[in-house]
Amino acid sequence: MATGRTHRPATRSRGIPEATVARLPLYLRALTALSERSVPTVSSEELAAAAGVNSAKLRKDFSYLGSYGTRGVGYDVEYLVYQISRELGLTQDWPVVIVGIGNLGAALANYGGFASRGFRVAALIDADPAMAGKPVAGMPVQHTDELEKIIEENGVSIGVIATPAGAAQQVSERLIAAGVTSILNFAPTVLQVPEGVDVRKVDLSIELQILAFHEQRKAGDAEAAAAALLPPAARRAAEAAANRKGPDGDVPAVMPA
Numbered sequence: 001m002a003t004g005r006t007h008r009p010a011t012r013s014r015g016i017p018e019a020t021v022a023r024l025p026l027y028l029r030a031l032t033a034l035s036e037r038s039v040p041t042v043s044s045e046e047l048a049a050a051a052g053v054n055s056a057k058l059r060k061d062f063s064y065l066g067s068y069g070t071r072g073v074g075y076d077v078e079y080l081v082y083q084i085s086r087e088l089g090l091t092q093d094w095p096v097v098i099v100g101i102g103n104l105g106a107a108l109a110n111y112g113g114f115a116s117r118g119f120r121v122a123a124l125i126d127a128d129p130a131m132a133g134k135p136v137a138g139m140p141v142q143h144t145d146e147l148e149k150i151i152e153e154n155g156v157s158i159g160v161i162a163t164p165a166g167a168a169q170q171v172s173e174r175l176i177a178a179g180v181t182s183i184l185n186f187a188p189t190v191l192q193v194p195e196g197v198d199v200r201k202v203d204l205s206i207e208l209q210i211l212a213f214h215e216q217r218k219a220g221d222a223e224a225a226a227a228a229l230l231p232p233a234a235r236r237a238a239e240a241a242a243n244r245k246g247p248d249g250d251v252p253a254v255m256p257a
């Protein structure tokens with residue numbers, strides 16, 4: 001769901017293409033599920049299906065990791081979990097701060113999936129003085145006055161922005177000036193960041209709009225398929241009605257003969 005905007009070349013310096021990097025978390029999620037079920041090995045086809053990726057693409061992706069699997073046996077699940085985690089930098093602890101502890105920020109703070117993937121929420125920061133000291137997900141919210149100090153003391157390099165759109169640019173600038181070099185932006189705005197800072201943005205409404213586009217297409221296809229089943233005279237009448245379709249989309253109903 002995240003759409004990336006990074007200042008990195010399409011191929012990382014170690015020769016792993018960005019598109020492969022973007023798929024590694026999908027493989028890891030599928031592999032972690034297999035590992036939890038104590039499955040020792042997996043074929044490329046099974047893993048590709050579980051990750052929702054084409055199996056030829058998966059084999060190519062894994063070749064960048066130097067992992068080729070064993071013919072007839074497949075890939076060693078535990079070893080791949082280790083290899084991908086290492087490649088993604090998940091074998092080390094990443095402290096993150098969440099800025100903007102409203103509905104979304106509080107929900108993110110309460111999400112247990114960060115910690116289990118190596119992301120420790122180091123601090124929750126909000127500009128509202130009334131929120132300072134209030135516990136959210138078992139942590140006291142800290143005021144934005146403390147932002148620079150928190151980043152420095154915790155060695156934070158990843159910041160999550162969940163403020164209103166109007167505040168996001170200024171928040172990103174403060175985070176970056178304090179030492180943050182990666183931002184996950186939930187605010188619906190495009191951030192201007194200097195070279196070397198990675199921004200990923202998450203916008204659920206954009207995803208819904210894309211689904212709406214596909215729904216509209218499906219509805220159009222279904223209409224076309226239904227029209228194709230009509231007897232010729234009724235089909236001609238339906239086509240004529242479609243041609244008469246006004247700007248408001250008002251189409252006279254045509255019933256099959």
Ligand SMILES: NC(=O)c1ccc[n+]([C@@H]2O[C@H](COP(=O)([O-])OP(=O)(O)OC[C@H]3O[C@@H](n4cnc5c(N)ncnc54)[C@H](O)[C@@H]3O)[C@@H](O)[C@H]2O)c1
Nearest residue numbers: 100101102103104126127128163164165167187202203204
């Ligand atoms: N990406 C998505 O899919 C998605 C989904 C829901 C909401 N959002 C966006 O997330 C943001 C937060 O939504 P919400 O419903 O939690 O809003 P909210 O109003 O409940 O919370 C916003 C919080 O940000 C704080 N804030 C305002 N300015 C700040 C600043 N300069 N520094 C630090 N904190 C500041 C406010 O005090 C408030 O607590 C909005 O931009 C919203 O559009 C995105």
